[in-house]
Amino acid sequence: MTWAVWAPLIIPFLAVPAARRLAAALPPRPAALLLVAAAGALACLSGAALALLAGAAVLRLPVVASLGHLSVPLLERVAPAAVPVGVVAAVAAGAVAVAVARVLHGHRAARVRVARELAGHSRAGDLTVLPDEGADAYALPGRPGGVVVTAGMLRGLDADERAVLLAHERAHLTGRHHLLLLLARLAACAHPALRGLREPLAFQVERWADEAAAAVVGDRRLAARAVARAALAASAAPTGRLRPAGALPAAAGPVPRRVAALLVAPPLARGSFARARSVSAVLLACLLVSGAAAAEATTDLHEDIETAQAGSAAPAGP
Amino acid sequence: MTEDIRRQAGELEAAVLVVLWAADRPLTPPEVQAALTEPLARTTVATTLARLHAKGTLDRVRAGRAYAYSPAVEDRAALAAQRMHTELDKGDDRQGVLARFVSRLSSADEIVLRELLEQAAEPGERS
Known part of the structure; x- marks a missing residue:
């Protein structure tokens, strides 16, 4: 096997830094969709590359070789390092499968747990209010889901700001943003570099909901x-932990x-499109090379x- | 179409519940109507309040000739809320399950945010 199989792994x-830069130059919705598509x-x-590497080693198994009428010595000659590499690839593929299963199971378990906890609370329409003095708000996808907010x-917040909050959370639900976040989490299981796409995706999804809420309230x-006051209220809340003082972070946080x-x-009126175009060319090239290499x-x-x-x-030998 | 009507009814109930939770005392239907950001007919508000009371979501007390409504809170609900927070803060699962409105702030974030808030509070909204 040639170098080609390594390309999707490298x-x-x-591609991840290119996707991050491109997302930063785009409006939130296309940015989020781009990040998820790139991650997927x-x-x-990279999963296909692991499967090919492992597959090449599986061919050497006597059972497989005899079933496929393969000459093992000849395979040895065309691809001498296939067995050790294949074993490593198989172990990696197994680790990916376990990580994916754990994410899916954890996701389902958390949804069931949260849905059970929500039962019995003050609920009207799509809204659940928790009688808690700490300031917090979530969008909870799924059947008994909806917007969850603390008293x-x-x-x-004042009445207009509360309207922003509700519109923001409803935008998460109607946009099915939890699925985008879950997809990015699953992709990150397949290749460590893809973990770098989760944080920008989480940010773009919040921006997307912010813009949707701004459009609703006009x-x-x-x-x-509303976002600023909610964040300050949440950080002043009695449930909030002590924040480490001193050392200023280099970049401002997401809020x-x-x-x-x-x-x-x-966002549509902004951003340098020339730069976006060149970065997207790089990203597209990465994906094309990766796809061609896998083929x-x-x-x-x-x-x-x-x-x-x-x-x-x-x-067939003696 | 029916889906749309159901969604609107749900959002109206939610808006009423928000107003009652934000208030620090029971409110009469006219008070709720005044506190809603959307202009709604008095009868619509009164019907919604009565429906939520029938469902057990709201408590009501006599206030002169009308009723005043407040959210019904089960005794164990406050405890359950506390338990839920600890569940939610557990591990990495929550990111996929719920998107939080605001993430935690660093102390530097707080300073930047207060400055931005001053900008946002400047007059000249809806130019």
Whole structure:
């Protein structure tokens, strides 16, 4: 097997920074969709590469070789390192499968647990209010889901700001944002570099809901104020932990960036499209090379098999 | 279409519950009507309040000739809320299950945010 099979495993290290830069230059909705699409495609291709590497080693198993009428010595000659590499790939693929299963199971278990906890609370329409003085708010997907908000949060905001909060959480639910976040989590199981896409996706999804809420109330400044006041209320809440003082972080956290984004012009009017175009060219090239390499590696493996079959059609040894 | 009507009814109930939770005392239907951000007919508000009371979501007390409504809270609900918070803060699961309105702030974030809030509070909204 040639170099091609390694490309899908290496390219995420290049494509992830490109996707992050491109997402930063796009409006939130296309940015979020781009991040999820990139994560999904790169994860599938790197999974395929692992499967091909492991598959090449599986061919050497005597049972498989005899079933496929393959000549093992010939396979040995065309791909000498296939067995040790294949074993490592199989272990990696097993680890990926376990991680994916754990994420899916944890996701389901958490949903069941939260749904059970919500029963019996003050509920009307799609809203559940928790009688808690700490300020907090969530969007909870699924059947008994909806918007969950604490009494402390409702009392910390004025009526217009509360409308922003509800519109924001409903935008998460109607946009099925939890599925995007789950997909990115699953992709991160397949390749460690893809973990770098989760944080920008979480940010873009919040921005998406912020913009949707601003559109519902028809006032971006009001939306900015609501997000800022909610964050300050949440951080002043009695349930909040002590924050480490001192050492200022290099970059502002996600909430100030969200508020700042709402205070400037809407995202469509902004951003340098020339830069976005060149970064997207890089990202597209990464994906194309990765896809082509996976296809090439599949052809290689197929050719190896045919060579080995041709070899075993000749005298099969004593 | 019916889906849309049901959604609107749900959002109206939610809006009423928000108003009652945000208030620090029971409210009469006219008071609820005044506190809602959307202009709604008095009868619509009164019907919604009565329906939520029938479901057990709201308590009501006599206030002169009308009723005043407040959210019904089970005794064990406060305890359950506390338990839920500890459940939610457990582990990494929550990110996929719920999207939180605001994440935790660093102390630097808080300073930046207060400055931004001053900008946002400046007059000249809806230019």
